[in-house]
Amino acid sequence: MAGERVMVIGSGPAGLSATKELTNMGFNVILVERESYLGGTPKKLKYSLLFPELRPATEVIDPLVKSVQESKNVKFYMESIVEGAKEEGNGFVVNIKDKTGKVTSEKVNAIIAASGFEHFDSRRKYEYGYGIVPNIYQISDIERMLSENKLVTTKGTPPKRVAILLCVGSRDATVGNTYCSRVCCAVSVKQAMEIKERIPDAVVHIYYMDIRTYGLMEDKLYWKSQLEYRVGYIRGRISEFMRGPNDTVIIKGEDTMNLNRALVVPYDMVILANGMEVGLGSKQVAKALGLQFEEHGFIRPSDPDRLPVQSTRKGIFLAGALTGPKTISDSITEGYAAAMKAYEYVTKGIWDESSFGKAVEVVKH
Amino acid sequence: MFMGKKMATRSVLELPDDPRFMDMAYEEQGAVSEEERNLSSLKPEDRETAVKFWQAVKSDFRFDEYLRGCLNCGVCTSGCPAAKFYDFGPREMIQYMMRDEADKIWEFVNKKVWACVQCYTCSMRCPFNNEIAGLIMVLREYSVQFALESAKEILAPYRRVLYTVMTMGNQVTPDMIQPEAFPDWGPQAVEESKNMDVYRKSIPVDLMQRTDIGWHPSLQTAVEMMTIMFESGVMDSIKKVDPDLYDMIEDIYQDRKSQLEEIKEKWEKHELNENELPDSWLDL
Ligand SMILES: Cc1cc2nc3c(=O)[nH]c(=O)nc-3n(C[C@H](O)[C@H](O)[C@H](O)COP(=O)(O)OP(=O)(O)OC[C@H]3O[C@@H](n4cnc5c(N)ncnc54)[C@H](O)[C@@H]3O)c2cc1C
Ligand code: SF4
Ligand code: SF4
Ligand code: SF4
Numbered sequence: 001m002a003g004e005r006v007m008v009i010g011s012g013p014a015g016l017s018a019t020k021e022l023t024n025m026g027f028n029v030i031l032v033e034r035e036s037y038l039g040g041t042p043k044k045l046k047y048s049l050l051f052p053e054l055r056p057a058t059e060v061i062d063p064l065v066k067s068v069q070e071s072k073n074v075k076f077y078m079e080s081i082v083e084g085a086k087e088e089g090n091g092f093v094v095n096i097k098d099k100t101g102k103v104t105s106e107k108v109n110a111i112i113a114a115s116g117f118e119h120f121d122s123r124r125k126y127e128y129g130y131g132i133v134p135n136i137y138q139i140s141d142i143e144r145m146l147s148e149n150k151l152v153t154t155k156g157t158p159p160k161r162v163a164i165l166l167c168v169g170s171r172d173a174t175v176g177n178t179y180c181s182r183v184c185c186a187v188s189v190k191q192a193m194e195i196k197e198r199i200p201d202a203v204v205h206i207y208y209m210d211i212r213t214y215g216l217m218e219d220k221l222y223w224k225s226q227l228e229y230r231v232g233y234i235r236g237r238i239s240e241f242m243r244g245p246n247d248t249v250i251i252k253g254e255d256t257m258n259l260n261r262a263l264v265v266p267y268d269m270v271i272l273a274n275g276m277e278v279g280l281g282s283k284q285v286a287k288a289l290g291l292q293f294e295e296h297g298f299i300r301p302s303d304p305d306r307l308p309v310q311s312t313r314k315g316i317f318l319a320g321a322l323t324g325p326k327t328i329s330d331s332i333t334e335g336y337a338a339a340m341k342a343y344e345y346v347t348k349g350i351w352d353e354s355s356f357g358k359a360v361e362v363v364k365h
Numbered sequence: 366m367f368m369g370k371k372m373a374t375r376s377v378l379e380l381p382d383d384p385r386f387m388d389m390a391y392e393e394q395g396a397v398s399e400e401e402r403n404l405s406s407l408k409p410e411d412r413e414t415a416v417k418f419w420q421a422v423k424s425d426f427r428f429d430e431y432l433r434g435c436l437n438c439g440v441c442t443s444g445c446p447a448a449k450f451y452d453f454g455p456r457e458m459i460q461y462m463m464r465d466e467a468d469k470i471w472e473f474v475n476k477k478v479w480a481c482v483q484c485y486t487c488s489m490r491c492p493f494n495n496e497i498a499g500l501i502m503v504l505r506e507y508s509v510q511f512a513l514e515s516a517k518e519i520l521a522p523y524r525r526v527l528y529t530v531m532t533m534g535n536q537v538t539p540d541m542i543q544p545e546a547f548p549d550w551g552p553q554a555v556e557e558s559k560n561m562d563v564y565r566k567s568i569p570v571d572l573m574q575r576t577d578i579g580w581h582p583s584l585q586t587a588v589e590m591m592t593i594m595f596e597s598g599v600m601d602s603i604k605k606v607d608p609d610l611y612d613m614i615e616d617i618y619q620d621r622k623s624q625l626e627e628i629k630e631k632w633e634k635h636e637l638n639e640n641e642l643p644d645s646w647l648d649l
Contacts, residue, residue: 127490167492171436171492172492173491173492173493173494174489174490174491174492174494209436209437209438235437236438236439236443237436237438237439237440237443237492238440238443239439239440239441239443239444239490240443240444252443252444253439253443254439254440254442254443254448254454254456255439256437256438256439256456262442262443262448262449263443
């Protein structure tokens with residue numbers, strides 16, 4: 001069985017976990033990563049504590065990175081992307097291009113795409129003034145501010161009044177994203193608690209339409225934030241932000257629990273819970289590998305219920321947030337699943353077919 | 366989307382708001398549609414019109430396209446300039462529509478619907494892509510068609526505007542810009558407005574230099590324009606809310622039509638020279 005090779009594209013939680021499992025099973029892995037470091041988005045944005053257990057992100061990601069880095073069976077292509085995969089024999093020949101433009105070919109038996117997601121850029125919601133009005137941040141900016149212990153306003157002092165607005169760039173037809181990003185409620189509640197932990201006398205308000213701390217996160221996050229931290233929840237979506245005196249931010253919203261009650265309230269700092277999108281990285285991978293997109297722009301598995309980690313092209317598997325918004329533990333689990341599926345495919349030739357999405361619609365008149 | 370069945374308003378049993386009585390009511394009269402269930406707060410004489418009104422709105426071809434759903438997010442109301450000054454909000458209306466609340470819609474069209482300034486901010490921002498300002502327009506159109514008191518009241522000060530639009534094709538003429546119509550003017554503006562005539566005459570481009578008219582349609586254009594107003598049903602709506610105005614416009618229409626016919630006849634019989642043709646109905 002020696003010599004079987006699987007290519008993994010992306011080294012976030014999903015790609016790392018797939019790589020680790022494959023090497024454990026005795027395979028060689030060719031790991032292609034666009035950035036110069038391993039660890040994916042959690043590393044890129046310097047995540048602080050992870051929900052729901054409120055433990056440092058490094059505690060989860062670093063052991064994964066370490067075991068992959070130390071493995072003798074992984075060949076790394078850092079700061080590189082794939083450029084196309086041609087079927088050859090019982091596998092693919094893949095071209096890999098590094099940042100100097102040098103192209104190398106690798107022969108592999110199967111491919112796992114784990115190129116993840118990107119954050120919604122809140123500048124696309126122009127009425128929110130992100131990037132123009134000072135002291136407006138995104139949850140993706142705040143993680144770094146928290147982990148580097150630099151949570152201050154433009155005045156250099158810790159904020160005393162903070163508003164967090166949920167669903168920015170998600171559940172919003174005006175920007176074309178009608179899905180829920182799934183993690184941003186939990187991230188926001190977690191950040192609210194982290195802020196209160198550091199600045200106990202700060203007022204923190206979360207503006208929400210629904211709180212989606214689903215499953216076991218309900219009491220670990222939503223209840224706890226109220227019981228222990230007195231985080232305030234106001235039902236309504238803020239419609240616009242204005243620059244107030246002294247670099248404060250004035251929000252305009254409707255308290256939808258009180259009919260027609262308009263809210264115009266000042267804060268020191270506003271945090272936008274920007275959602276997840278498939279991003280250019282995964283689009284590039286999909287294009288290079290000839291994968292299909294589902295209706296929201298994420299990568300389409302061949303069967304979302306029965307074969308969630310199998311792509312629409314034979315021999316290529318999927319893991320992590322490139323198929324839709326996910327948590328880190330979901331992504332790690334999918335890494336395991338994709339590794340197992342790739343192992344079955346390479347050693348036994350198993351490839352399941354599905355009728356999903358292929359049924360011909362019969363039009364009755 | 367919603368049931369569009371015809372209904373005669375039957376009286377819904379009115380019982381104390383207590384679950385035990387509710388059970389009895391359900392046993393007594395079976396399933397009652399939302400529209401019917403929600404009528405008890407209205408005066409008995411209004412109930413039938415309220416339901417007819419709501420059904421007319423719901424069966425309008427635009428309704429299902431404009432109303433898509435609602436996240437109850439309040440983005441529409443919080444950006445609404447009218448909501449800032451009146452007890453009014455677009456989310457409120459969308460919720461009544463989503464819940465089929467005929468009585469609340471009735472209350473809404475009898476007052477609040479006229480608070481909107483049609484700025485379309487709500488429509489542009491709604492994350493569910495509802496055409497909110499368009500739905501308000503639909504409610505207003507039906508208020509006029511149903512000749513609701515609120516529509517009559519709101520249109521009364523616009524009589525002169527309606528008249529000029531229907532007969533001349535433009536809304537306002539310079540002489541309508543008068544202090545009575547603009548209570549917020551300061552003394553300077555009031556003073557200036559007295560000399561409108563002179564100012565108008567001194568404008569160095571061809572603007573007809575008069576104050577009683579802003580545009581100069583030819584007789585043929587005027588007749589065509591009025592024909593459109595009649596044929597498209599606009600005049601029918603006016604007839605219901607302001608019959609006197611209707612009669613007045615109708616007279617003018619008939620006059621102009623026969624004038625035009627007369628000219629055409631003479632022209633065909635070669636009884637008119639080209640230079641004798643009128644430029645417009647103003648010269649007649
Ligand atoms: C602000 C925020 C906070 C979060 N906090 C938590 C949390 O506390 N707990 C939790 O469980 N989840 C959290 N999440 C979710 C978590 O980030 C994701 O579930 C996870 O990162 C997905 O892992 P992934 O491996 O699929 O993708 P990613 O982490 O995005 O990794 C993808 C990798 O692929 C690489 N790549 C992309 N394109 C290419 C390409 N074309 N070629 C080569 N390589 C490429 C990228 O550089 C990256 O290294 C959070 C999300 C957000 C938005
Ligand atoms: S997870 Fe919460 S904040 Fe994120 S899109 Fe869903 S409801 Fe909105
Ligand atoms: S169109 Fe009307 S309802 Fe909508 S925001 Fe403007 S004033 Fe408000
Ligand atoms: S903006 Fe749209 S979705 Fe939000 S409350 Fe108004 S109608 Fe409902």
